Amino acid sequence: MESLTSILEFKKTCVSYTKQTMAVKYVSAAIERNTITAIMGPSGCGKSTLLRAVNLMHNLYPNIRVDGEILLNGENILSMEPIDVRRRVGMVFQRPAPFPTMSIYDNVLSGFALNGMKLSKSEKDITVERCLRSVALWDEVKDVLNKKGTFLSGGQQQRLCIARALAMKPDVLLMDEPTSALDPIATKHIEELLLELQKEVTILIVTHNMGQAKRISSKSMFMYLGELVEYGDTGTMFSNPTDERTKAYLTGKMG
């Protein structure tokens, strides 16, 4: 029955940078469809490492090993072609980094261009408008679509990067501290946006900001020293954590 609601499932997932040390240790968890799941923990706990395993970012670095299984709609992605996986799993990074040589318009379509997919002009226009609308950027940039993406403010750039990921219609959107480089107002915009977006896409978000996790996520993971300590409803976890370490972290006694 679980496979009906869970879109993504970690099964004893391990990530190691060197032979001796494991950055992520035997994480098992099922992520529900159309939810926002927050991954929390002190810095160095392996939360970003776990997130990056989901779209096989670690394959780019030959020294990093990922073991166990990660199921996407029941298929183990670790044995799939990275370029296939990455099209179905989008990612937004800490620092907004639109492609500096492309216009706003081309940035939204960059996924298609990179994958060598050709769209007609009308398809392009529709996609750009749809994606920019869904990140609430359309009204702000519709008259400057041909300007470079780097000309936007930090918050707008990050929304552009989300739009660029959404354009590929991913099943899952990974977000690695997407607001840590932004000011509070831009952060608020992005959070509101994510609450809207969970209708179309399952979101897995790494955050070091407990308030953010509380505001937007329905489920939360707490990681410590590479282990998944606790995973459950965000409300329950904040009001009544079962593990001592989670409690210590949430009450500010740790990292």
Add this chain to the structure above:
Amino acid sequence: MNDRLYRIILFVAALVVPIVCGGVVYALVTDAHEAFEHFGFLKFLTSSEWSYTEGNEQYGALPFITGTLMTTLMALLFCIPFSLPVALFVGEYFRETKIASVLSTVTDLLAGIPSIIYGLWGFYTLRPIIMELNISPQGSGILTASLVLAIMIVPYAASLSAEFIKMVPNDLKEGAYSLGATRAEVVRKVIFPVAGSGIFSSYVLAIGRALGETMTVTMLIGNTNNIPDSITSTGNSMASIIANQFGEADGLRLSSLIAIGLILFLITALINMIGKIMIKRARIV
């Protein structure tokens, strides 16, 4: 030593550079003056005659300007298919690995080989091959010189381009990978556009090197004073005509050779200046 004296000493040492450069320009202009006066500046640039029969001396720079441009552009053409892969190898694909530093050492050593030895190798190894392949009967010529010239500028173009390829932010590359791009697609659609102006400027500087290269070209170009009519024909570059005839020249011919030197100096200075300005811009972006 007090600060004042120290500052004066440093200043005087620094003055040497402007003095030398000023002296270069002054000496070239004064000694080239006779040729320009005799033939007229434009006529000297556009005349293709080079004859030193006494009483009817005719000197024009066009064959040598053509020879220089042809060898340089062809060298650039032959150099790109090798220098670009080297730059990608060192700057992206095998970045910071042992094998990349081995390849860097290889290109460093290539850059260190004196040009007269490149000339020898071209003459004794490459020239017979060109003759064997029936590309040209005498083996020497624009093509042979450009091939060796290309090898000589690979290290310069490659090491500078690699620097710019390395500077492409990792954020951008990961962003592209996260959208499902392959490495080849990241190289073509992210690295090349972003590092493009830097890579371009490194080729401009490589051209600056090739323009004035003397011994290799002198030994391989065939040394005929006509405008080359095909890429396999013989010719002379500005540097090679000077190397060939400077020692035996006097009077009007000497002045004409110095005038060619002045033209070469100006072209090289211009190309280098453009390259340096472009590099500064590319580094800021």
Add this chain to the structure above:
Amino acid sequence: MNKLKVKHRLAKDKLMLWSICLLAAMTAVPLLAILGEVLLRGYDQLSWSFFTESTPTAYKAMKAIAAGEPIPGGIANGIVGTMIMLGMAVVVAVPLGILCGAFLAENSKSRFAQFVSYLTDLLQGTPSVIIGIITYIWVVVPMKGYSAIAGSVALCIMMLPLIIRSTEETLKILPASLKEAGLALGGNKARVMMKVQLPAAFGGIFTGVLLAISRVIGETAPLMFTALGCSLIRFSIDKPISAVPLLIWEFFNDPNLQELIWGASLFLLLFVLTLNLLSKYLAKKWNH
């Protein structure tokens, strides 16, 4: 359909990787070919007398060839000439270049320093054959003859920008705290430069000098119009003198002496490449 496309893209990716490896590896071919040819053909010419005797006359060489003997003599005149000219060039260019580099590093923001810096680039990019012409006009004409002095002036002008740049760059990457600590201890700028900054920058400057030497030692064109060449071992600096690259050029043009080309080239090549590798090695060692 989609599967096929992915396969196609992955194949393209592999093809790109392999072509890059292949083409990059091919740059080693000319290096090995040149080294191999010079080594194989020059190896048997190297002997004690090759380094102690001077170049034979064309007549002597012809006689030896006719008798089926190896050509007598060697390149000692060239080695001595190279060393004399290089020595004189180094003695002038190194201190001057270091002082000028120090000026650029200390005043990097001043207009004048930027101008000097630009001209240094200009000088570095000037083709060596033009340095030859200039030295001919400046030195050979007034002195009414070719000389070792003229040759060393040409080499000096070519080394100067290289030494200026390496000094400037090494001084600029020294931590600012070093200079500040020296000044805080009451040293004046001159003393801090001499006692703190230059010693700390010694490694970088030294490797810069080695690299500059390896660059100019194989230069031929500028010496053709300045030092001219000479078949005797000479120590006087106001007369024409030989140099190893000049000898190679001479052998190349004289059919009777062609056998000597490869020994002389081997010597020059090994010398230059050793200097090159040594400076790279030292730079690495002193950086860590």
